[in-house]
Amino acid sequence: MPIPVSRMRFMTWRTLATAAVAALMAALLVPVAAHGAPRESAPVYSYENAIRESVWVDTGLDGDGDGRHDRVAVDIVRPRELARQGRKIPVIMDASPYYSCCGRGNESQKKTYDANGHVVQMPLFYDNYFVPRGYAFVGVDLAGTNRSDGCVDVGGRSDILSAKAVVDWLNGRAKGYTTRTGTATAGAGWTNGRTGMIGKSWDGTIANGVAATGVKGLKTIVPISAISSWYDYYFAKGAPLYDSGPDWLSGYVDSPDARAKCAAVQRKLVDEAPRTGDWTSLWTERDYVKDASKVRASVFLVHGMQDLNVRTKNFGQWWDALARNGVERKIWLSQTGHVDPFDFRRSAWVDTLHRWFDHELLGYDNGIDREPMADIERHPDQWATSAVWPPRTTGATTLRPGTGAQPGVGTLGLRRASGTETFTDDPGQSETDWAAHIDRPTADKAGFTTRPLTRDLRLSGSSKVTVTATPTTSTAHLSAVLVDLGPDTVRDYTGSGEGVNTLTDRTCWGASTVGDSSCYKVTEAARTDVEQTVLSRGWADLGNYASDRGVPLTPGKAYTITLDLAATDHVVPKGHRLALIVAGTDKDLIDPPTGTPTLTLDLARTSARVPLVGGADAFERATAGSAATPAASVLDGVRAPRTASQGRNTDPVPHLPLTPIYP
Incomplete structure (x- = not known):
């Protein structure tokens, strides 16, 4: 204590x-x-x-x-x-x-x-x-x-x-x-x-x-x-x-x-x-x-x-x-x-x-x-x-975008769809801007959402989004984000404390000396109310579609690339919607390309591979009866820890966007 x-x-x-x-x-x-x-070890030795x-x-x-x-x-x-x-x-x-x-x-x-x-x-x-x-x-x-x-x-x-x-x-x-x-x-x-x-x-x-x-x-x-x-x-x-x-x-x-x-x-x-x-x-x-x-x-x-x-x-x-x-x-x-x-x-x-x-x-x-x-x-x-x-029941499940009643406002489900969506890179817009305008046609993004969930849906692990896009320029950057659409109170990670406020009172953790105090300022959660939460994100230069070395793109030619989305563990609550957004430059999180590309997505060749607890069955239940239930594969990397006899060592004895890693 x-x-x-x-x-x-x-x-x-x-x-x-x-x-x-x-x-x-x-x-x-x-x-x-x-x-x-x-x-438990006890503090019985002198620090001074x-x-x-x-x-x-x-x-x-x-x-x-x-x-x-x-x-x-x-x-x-x-x-x-x-x-x-x-x-x-x-x-x-x-x-x-x-x-x-x-x-x-x-x-x-x-x-x-x-x-x-x-x-x-x-x-x-x-x-x-x-x-x-x-x-x-x-x-x-x-x-x-x-x-x-x-x-x-x-x-x-x-x-x-x-x-x-x-x-x-x-x-x-x-x-x-x-x-x-x-x-x-x-x-x-x-x-x-x-x-x-x-x-x-x-x-x-x-x-x-x-x-x-x-x-x-x-x-x-x-x-x-x-x-x-x-x-x-x-x-x-x-x-x-x-x-x-x-x-x-x-x-x-x-x-x-x-x-x-x-x-x-x-x-x-x-x-x-x-x-x-x-x-x-x-x-x-x-x-x-x-x-x-x-x-x-x-x-x-x-x-x-x-x-x-x-x-x-x-x-x-x-x-x-x-x-x-x-x-x-x-x-x-x-x-x-x-x-x-x-x-x-x-x-x-x-x-x-x-x-x-x-x-x-x-x-x-x-x-x-x-x-x-x-x-x-x-x-x-x-x-x-x-x-x-x-969790062991996590299944990497393929979700597919589809066209909606308005351009840029599509659907997200288990069925493969056809059609296209088009957007133009706008370096002045961010993932939070896209999410806030998810239900409105805007030129800077293509958004796809589920219907309101009838039960909670948990994502646990890393996702991948595969995009087939045709650019109008020789360079193009892509962003893909997963969003929980619905009100919540979260930590204010965009604030100066990145989710905490530092107070003036102190508590002490261990012994102190004149030159080295164990007493530190108390902190508390910095909270903010939101209407949507970006839960995972990833980016790519489309020129890296074929390898880890970028090449110039041919305008008018379609390219397929897979973006690695960040690991997370998030529950999208009942009544909220899950959204996938595909866009260009994510303001303050990646640098823009040299030009201003417009990209056309081929929806039949675009998909998100998402780690859902319960797999595709859980998604189908949460979206109240979407058709087609492809088999979910077990997510890589889930197994019990090994014991010492199985190989443990038993011998005796870099947030501020665009700011490099800091203490």
């Missing part, structure tokens, strides 16, 4: 120290057998007197080309009592590029140091909360940032291997030094090597990438709003999602030393990430999904379903790949944008994370592995669970 700040004022250091010593002595003197196996040290780990790389191996800075906080007893402990690790440039968390905390260069403040609550419970917390400066050598290569070898090297050092496979340039070595004999990585945004992306190397000793990762493939951060089938590339992001976080030495790396980030959206070897190196079969660690994934920074295709394809490979996994899906769960479900998050690390790193049988796999936010602060995600 959190400790209110007002109460903290009345708790003297003597009281805290006495309580900690008493609890520690009780833990040491009472035989474990008297109480059975432990189920914890060991704070810095180590520089040899990465084996020379990214900055200065003729010597790069060393990355590793700041450590760990219990002094356990060190004196010689007891080895597990590690919670956050490897980040943000520790000095931008800060972490809702309050943008940075690392601070004393006159001797030892860390005083570690951002976020992880060290305050978990060090008193017998964990070490390790904050790693990625190569090229803060006090580390090397260059920032935005998810490439340097990023991933600099963090992996720390896991190797914790497991006795890499060298560490007491200074950045000296020869005095530093070992990690205080740890059992069992490591859990955590982090939001770029930090969580690094956790994904390190797990995809299969490194031994990494037992679990907790990626929050994280990238699984950097191409899918910057592009959607050739359509640019941002007006900048990875070179901008590197320059945003790198240290002064890196800026002076890393011109060659910066040039590579420009030359091998063309704004055409063509796939290159740079993107192959930064695609962790292809290496999901190497993942040994369990995965507790968290993502906002309205995250328009790290868009949700990133979590969907990663989740499905992990599932196909039987990785033990858990997931939280919120209605927020790019927000940490500490700021949208704080008490439950700290409790769940505590239990997860206790189970995965300390081996406590606390039952978390037998609880529902998924927690899903249905309405602000209203959560549902799912035993398996997506």
Whole structure:
């Protein structure tokens, strides 16, 4: 439970120290057998007197080309009592590029140091909360940032291997030094090597990438709003999602030393990430999904379903790949944008994370592995669970558009239709504009809706929309969105807090020192009333119809392309309608093409493949008797987690549209 700040004022250091010593002595003197196996770690160790040290780990790389191996800075906080007893402990690790440039968390905390260069403040609550419970917390400066050598290569070898090297050092496979340039070595004999990585945004992306190397000793990762493939951060089938590339992001976080030495790396980030959206070897190196079969660690994934920074295709394809490979996994899906769960479900998050690390790193049988796999936010602060995600009854069901009584206002059902619909790209219109005008003919979109549902209809997973379109120009961009048409109260993910409001009161989560408080501003759900909700979206450059390299289009020729829509879990309530909209540029979410194309859709060759719980039968029932019920196939990626004996690692021990990934 959190400790209110007002109460903290009345708790003297003597009281805290006495309580900690008493609890520690009780833990040491009472035989474990008297109480059975432990189920929860307790805060019995002193945070104020914890060991704070810095180590520089040899990465084996020379990214900055200065003729010597790069060393990355590793700041450590760990219990002094356990060190004196010689007891080895597990590690919670956050490897980040943000520790000095931008800060972490809702309050943008940075690392601070004393006159001797030892860390005083570690951002976020992880060290305050978990060090008193017998964990070490390790904050790693990625190569090229803060006090580390090397260059920032935005998810490439340097990023991933600099963090992996720390896991190797914790497991006795890499060298560490007491200074950045000296020869005095530093070992990690205080740890059992069992490591859990955590982090939001770029930090969580690094956790994904390190797990995809299969490194031994990494037992679990907790990626929050994280990238699984950097191409899918910057592009959607050739359509640019941002007006900048990875070179901008590197320059945003790198240290002064890196800026002076890393011109060659910066040039590579420009030359091998063309704004055409063509796939290159740079993107192959930064695609962790292809290496999901190497993942040994369990995965507790968290993502906002309205995250328009790290868009949700990133979590969907990663989740499905992990599932196909039987990785033990858990997931939280919120209605927020790019927000940490500490700021949208704080008490439950700290409790769940505590239990997860206790189970995965300390081996406590606390039952978390037998609880529902998924927690899903249905309405602000209203959560549902799912035993398996997506549910086993989910079927990928083909929905087909048809013409309606008015041009651009069509139907959506199970029958194949004929006819065409035409729209003209208007970069000034967005998905919310299209949805608001779904029942009116407008030149900028083609919309298709079901009849009002007679029962709830749940979508769970990733969708695909296949479009056959004839353009009038040599370039054309496409957007496809799924919309819940009906009134609701949702989190205001388009607001400045992306679904949360930050208040002035604080609560405390763990122990504090003069230089590192565990007390953080309280947040609340930012709510808004809407008449429709965009629940999934995807984009493409029509020039990428045949491959991952775009080509000029021939005006007047029909092309077929499949758009990958973002993963979601959404219930369209009884009385609402489900809509598919196909249009051109989605304002603020993709860049427009060079011309102003008009596109004609061939409806007989256009369809949406949607993950419906209950499949086509559920759709037919919800739409009160639509004809033709094609067989639904089981959605890829649904299977039970594997056990340790089936391959788990058992050895001992980047919302604001057009804004690059931010903390």
